[in-house]
Amino acid sequence: MNSRLLSIIRKEFIHILRDPRTLAIMFVIPIIQLVLLGYAATTDIRRLNTAVLDGDRTMQSRQLIEAYRASDYFAIRNYVQSEDDLAQLLDNGQVRAGIIIPAGYADHLARGETAQVAFLIDGSDPSVATTAFAASQSVGQAFGIQILQRRLGVDVTQLGTVDIRPRVWYNPELRSSNYMVPAVMGMILQFLTQLFTALAIVREREQGTIEQLVVTPIKSWELVVGKVVPYIGIAFFDLLEVLFIGVLLFDVPIRGSILLLLALSLLFLLTTLGTGLFISSLAHTQQEAMFLSFLTMLPGIFLAGFFFPLEAMPGVLQALSYLVPLRYMLIIMRSIILKGVGLPAFTEPVIALAILGPLIFLAASMRFRKSLE
Numbered sequence: 001m002n003s004r005l006l007s008i009i010r011k012e013f014i015h016i017l018r019d020p021r022t023l024a025i026m027f028v029i030p031i032i033q034l035v036l037l038g039y040a041a042t043t044d045i046r047r048l049n050t051a052v053l054d055g056d057r058t059m060q061s062r063q064l065i066e067a068y069r070a071s072d073y074f075a076i077r078n079y080v081q082s083e084d085d086l087a088q089l090l091d092n093g094q095v096r097a098g099i100i101i102p103a104g105y106a107d108h109l110a111r112g113e114t115a116q117v118a119f120l121i122d123g124s125d126p127s128v129a130t131t132a133f134a135a136s137q138s139v140g141q142a143f144g145i146q147i148l149q150r151r152l153g154v155d156v157t158q159l160g161t162v163d164i165r166p167r168v169w170y171n172p173e174l175r176s177s178n179y180m181v182p183a184v185m186g187m188i189l190q191f192l193t194q195l196f197t198a199l200a201i202v203r204e205r206e207q208g209t210i211e212q213l214v215v216t217p218i219k220s221w222e223l224v225v226g227k228v229v230p231y232i233g234i235a236f237f238d239l240l241e242v243l244f245i246g247v248l249l250f251d252v253p254i255r256g257s258i259l260l261l262l263a264l265s266l267l268f269l270l271t272t273l274g275t276g277l278f279i280s281s282l283a284h285t286q287q288e289a290m291f292l293s294f295l296t297m298l299p300g301i302f303l304a305g306f307f308f309p310l311e312a313m314p315g316v317l318q319a320l321s322y323l324v325p326l327r328y329m330l331i332i333m334r335s336i337i338l339k340g341v342g343l344p345a346f347t348e349p350v351i352a353l354a355i356l357g358p359l360i361f362l363a364a365s366m367r368f369r370k371s372l373e
Contacts, residue, residue: 123171140164181246197276255340270357277364
C-alpha cells in the first residue's frame with residue numbers, strides 16, 4: 001500500500017471524525033434498527049385487552065374467565081353489562097376481543113349439554129385477529145377437557161362441554177390489505193410532507209436563494225407558511241389517490257366519513273410539517289436532510305404499529321410509542337375506514353394530535369426563523 005493511498009485514507013478518517021452528525025448516523029442508526037427490529041418486529045401476541053359480558057354470573061362462568069386470564073393471551077380489562085357496551089369498547093379500540101357468556105351457561109353444563117360461548121374479535125389487524133382466533137378456540141378446548149377430567153367415572157357421552165364460537169368483526173376475511181392500505185396512507189402523509197419540506201428548504205439554502213427571500217419585505221411566518229402549503233395540497237391529493245386505488249384494486253371498504261378523515265389529517269400534517277421544518281434548520285445539505293428524515297421516520301413507523309401490533313412490543317417501547325404522532329393517525333384511519341365509527345370513538349388520539357401538532361409546528365417554526373437570522 002503506497003503512501004498516497006494511506007494519506008487519502010487518513011484524510012477521510014479525519015473528515016469523518018470531525019463531523020459529529022455523520023458519526024451519529026453511522027453508529028446510532030444500527031443500534032436503533034437492532035433494538036426496534038429485535039423487540040418491535042414480532043407478532044407474538046400476549047396480554048390482549050379483553051372485555052367480558054358474563055350473563056350467567058356463576059362459579060362455572062368465572063372458571064371459564066379465569067382460564068382465559070391464565071392463558072397469558074388475554075388480559076381481562078373490562079366487565080360490561082350489555083352487548084352494546086362491549087361493541088362500543090371494540091369500536092373505540094379499548095379492547096381487541098370480547099367474551100360473551102350467556103345466561104344458563106352453568107345449567108347447560110349440569111344437564112350434560114354443550115354450552116355455547118361467543119368470542120368477538122377485532123379483525124382490523126389480521127395478525128392480532130388470527131392469533132386471538134386460534135387462542136380463543138385452544139383455551140376453550142383445553143377448558144372443556146378439564147371439565148371432562150373432573151368428571152372421570154361418568155359416561156363421557158353424557159358430559160357437557162364448552163363450544164367457543166369466535167366471530168371476527170370489521171374484517172371477517174382477515175385480509176391484510178384492509179389493514180395495510182390505511183396505514184400506507186398515514187405513512188405517505190408523513191413521508192411526503194416531512195421529507196420534501198426539509199429538502200425544499202435546504203435546497204434553497206444550498207443554492208443561496210434563501211438569503212434572497214430573507215432580505216425581501218416578506219415576514220418570517222409568511223415564508224414558513226408559503227413553503228409548507230404546497231406540500232399540504234400534494235399530500236391531500238396523494239391521500240385521495242391512494243384511497244381510490246385501495247378501493248379499486250384491493251376492495252378496501254370505506255365505512256366512515258372521508259371528510260372527517262381529511263379534517264383530522266390536517267392535525268397530523270402539523271406534526272410532520274413541523275418535523276420537516278426542524279430538520280431543515282439543522283441540516284446544511286440535502287443529503288444530510290434526507291438522513292435526518294429517515295432517522296426520525298423509521299423508528300416512528302415501527303413504534304406506530306405500522307407493521308407489527310403494539311401489543312406485541314415490550315412495555316418500554318409501548319410507552320415510547322405515545323410520543324409518535326403516526327400511532328394516533330393510524331388509529332384514526334383504521335377506525336374511520338374499517339370500523340366506520342365517528343369522532344366519539346377515537347377522541348383520545350384526536351386530543352393527542354391536537355396537542356402534539358401545534359406544539360411541534362410552533363417549536364419548529366421558531367427554530368426555523370432563528371436559523372434564518
